[in-house]
Amino acid sequence: MASCNCERAWAYERQGDPPSDRHALLIAEYALGVLSAEERLQVEELLRQDPAHQAQLAAWQRHFAEWVDEFPVVEPPAHVWHGIQQRLFPTEQPAPEPIRRWSNPRLWRWTTGLALVAALVLALLVLLRPVQVTAPALLARLEQSNGSLAFSVTLQGNGRQLLFVPAGKADWPDRSPEAWIITADGKPHSLGLLQDATAVTLAVPAGLASALTPGAVLAVSLEPRTGSPTGSPTGPVIAQGKISSL
Known part of the structure; x- marks a missing residue:
């Protein structure tokens, strides 16, 4: 992944590179899931504006598909999040009690008051400190029965949106493709209508x-x-696939 970032930095420094080359490189890294959140938003805006960029994304996802499939889905063990918390918020060790004895009660009260204020400020800073953990990119390849790619899907907006990119132009007269998710109980739930x-x-x-x-x-x-009249698929299933992470 480091080599991708180095090449991208080198490419951006070349003043003569046309915007299309920079966009193509961003779309390739988007397919790999190595962009920052700001860069992902930039690419998603490009995809919404230009079908040519959508075709580029579908091509890159096809290119990387066999390589991505070699990585099994791995659930992180429970101690991972605990380790992240320990690295972000290490346990404060209490300062050793000073050997020097204070003989002035007024000075002792001032010292105790200042220490209490400092502890409260530190506690507020720790509580208000944002935890930034980058979620893995979630992708899906929806294939037809013959194994050809029909739609590339990317999870966006912290799991609030799904971007469906068709791999090509299809002809379904008087029909609309409708997207579904199959939950653990085996029941399909509609996500909405797609475009050809x-x-x-x-x-x-x-x-x-x-x-x-x-x-x-x-x-x-x-x-x-207008979509399924029953809330369940009524027509043939033309494509399906599983969500995977990068």
């Missing part, structure tokens, strides 16, 4: 946000123009 050839960002219902984890299944079915 343009990227679509779908808001994740609050009750389904916790289900969007590595290993969860996403699917797309063909439904009437």
Whole structure:
């Protein structure tokens, strides 16, 4: 990953590079999940504005797919978060009691008061200090029955949105593709309607946000123009795939 960052820094320093080259490099790193939060927002704005960038993202995700699939889904052990807390907020060791004896009661009261104020200030700083833990990028490849890519999906906005990017232009007369998530009980829940050839960002219902984890299944079915009339898939499932993390 370090080599990617070095190459990107070198590329940005070249004043003669056209914006398209810089955008292509950002989109490639977006597919790998190595960008900062600010850079991810920049790429997502590019994807919403230009279908050509959407096609670039789909191509990079196809390129990296076999490599990403080699990494198994790993749940971090429980002690990891405890270790993060210890590194961010190490336990304060009490200062050893001074050997010197104070003979002046007034000086002792002033010293005690100042120490109490300092402890309160320190406690407020620790409580108000923000914890910044970068969440892993969550992606999904929704494939057709023949193994070809139909949609690339990226989780955005801290799990509040899903960006669906079609891999190509499809022809489904009088039909609309509808996205679904299959929860642990095997029940499909609608995420919304997609477009045939343009990227679509779908808001994740609050009750389904916790289900969007590595290993969860996403699917797309063909439904009437206004969506499924029953709340469940009524047409054929044209693509499906599991969420994975980078």
